Amino acid sequence: MADFPRWIDDPAVVARSSAEAGRLARFYLALQGCQLGRFKEADEHLVELGLPVRLSNDLWTDSCRGFDQPADFSVKVLDHGLPEDLVRKAREALQPDASYWDDHRYHSPDVTFYSHAHQLDCTDHIIDQLIEAMRPSLEEVAPEVSKTLTVAEWWVHQRAPDQWHGHPLHFDTNEQLLRDSLGTHVEHPAMSSVVYLCEDTPRFGATVVTSQRHRFASDSDTAALVRPRMGRQLFFDGGYLHGVMPGKPWMEESPVTQRRLTLMVGWWTSAIRTSEAADPPRPLMAGGDGTWQQQLRDAAVAHNTFRHGRAEEVVLPTTSPVWVDVGREETEVTSCVDPPYGRFFLRHRKQIDEDLFN
Template sequence: MKKSATAERKRSRDESTTKETANSSIDVTSSDEVLAPMTASAARLMWLEAASAESLNAVETFYKSQMSVLKAKRGSGTRLTPEEIDVRNRLIMLLMQSGRSEQCVVGLTQLGCKVRLASCVLNYTLPLPRQPSVLSSVQAPCIAADGAVPTKAFAALQAALGPLTAAYWTAHDYSVEPPSPYFSFVLPTTPSLLAGTDESCGPLGALIASVYQLGCRRFGDERMKKVHYAELWGHNRPHASGHQLHYDSDDEGRDGIRNPIVSSVLFLLGDVGGPTLVTTQRLADKQLCEHGWLCYPKEGRTLVFDGSVLHGVIPGRGVSPCVGQRRVTVMVALWETIQVRNGDGPGSARPFPSTTPKAQWVRDLTTYPKGVKASSPIDVTTLDVATPEELPQVWERVDGSPVPHGDPICRYDEVYQGF
């Protein structure tokens, strides 16, 4: 299953045929500043884990310089080149995330965009709120709780996935840019596993149980009793790396969209990176959604949400609060049915390995350190659970004005995400 059923409808910006307007002398496209030797890849790496405001300023200067060079190279041509589109996208994101959205209007129009993610989404609150929620004006398709995974299980999962050298990452050649192919693993669930009393899966089993129980608390036992499979995957991302908005779907949306009952995110390392955005947008909708929520990263926080809604990860903005640390998360989706796919190498919905001897990463996820006994399951009905922070809007027109209620949905390439 991968995360990107929206990508089934995605048109590459590299094939954009948008025309440049007559007046392009705005901040997005003009600068006479020239940066000392830096490549595009070096600028991107500097941005991903920026240690200072000076680093971000240097990246911005580089992109502005590149825009001038590329524009001059294009000359009188009316079509933006793929390289120009990429640089412009990145520069607009830097400006949007630093509160300068008014400087992006012409640039967004030149990209062919009609709608953008709202300023309150991309330029989210800093410092990060420590509490998981505020009151919501509408019933949210999500719930968040701190400390829902038993302490010993959480510590074991943190040890298994926290280090960049952990076997889970190295065994699957995980990379961020360029991104490694998506891979996930599926295992059947049992009543005892979902209740947290089956210790055969160790820390992973405790995580699955906590997601199931939080799902019951938010969506009800009747809906959750349909769960028969759990799908697992993970990510470790630098501060400024996001994940495009998408729908979780079996086999990455091939042959139609099939959503899980619920999806979830457990933050193993917090404070780095941007929040997870959950919306009320569903694939069949004819209008852009009006409601969305941000769940900010915090160590030990679990987010559970309706598996059919549009969601993604907003890139971390500003300077990284912990230079060198990643936003490490483990995701579990609970399914009524999902096609398990055998195959060589990493891929979507592979069977979770059950043979002996087990790979190191499997042992890391399913066994406790020597001498450590599993914690008792946590009764999530006793936890303080809450709705993540509600947003005043998810989308805006490129000039920052509200999207009128009932406006028809735009094409994918007319909506600016920036990542």
């Protein structure tokens, strides 16, 4: 019995651990209830957790029905607009064992957000080439942004098969300015975009884009869901709240488990400051050298070997409102063991704004 945890005899520790396990179980029951459309059951658990605000029913059940997209909802999705070989080569260059992930300590919990600065007209490596290939699409969906670009900020995300919980709802911002100002100054890119380097699978959720802005949430806000498709481009106003919904891994029928891989690009028109390459990595790093950069250079495609396809716009069904109240906001949530909340459930309506610098 020498190796048995000594704290197991402490009633306070045992009670706390049991309570945390219970809260985590409630969270997953609420999550599953929302995904299955059992909202009454889910809402009961959310109220007990002190999370009386959640995303609306249509977003959980992927049943948005509004096909008349509001004119002021700046979201566009394009298929077939990027050269297929560029997309394929970018995916191959960012395989799970690619040096990019280790060189940036991507999986380390101690590393916060970082990104790279793409200088316009640069085609040094495969990601530079892919960003340049996006510019005709940007010109089509946001010509005023395309004409006044200063820099394109890029970063990539991958999710392994067991990482199906989605990505927290957030705003794209000038992260370095946000840090330096201790959260008092918030700037957004003129336009944000996603290139999907994977196919769709129910294991991972859809990207959710809302018209909600920092400090300007409204019941009239609109939301849309975008499913991945290899080479698909998503463009939206850089000030919009967005994220990735949790997936439904139990629905996956394919024997081949996929990962979710995406390239994000923030298109800036302001005089944003870049930074030198660093360790730990920082936002908007320019230049530098490393194994990962050489691998991306090796993956570059000769310019005369790829052709742009003819982009096709995808009609997006929408829904409104984005949030619903399921209880009173006075209750405070108690901490839970590593809860993947993702800001899909909130303590109160202003929580996302308050979390911006956290």
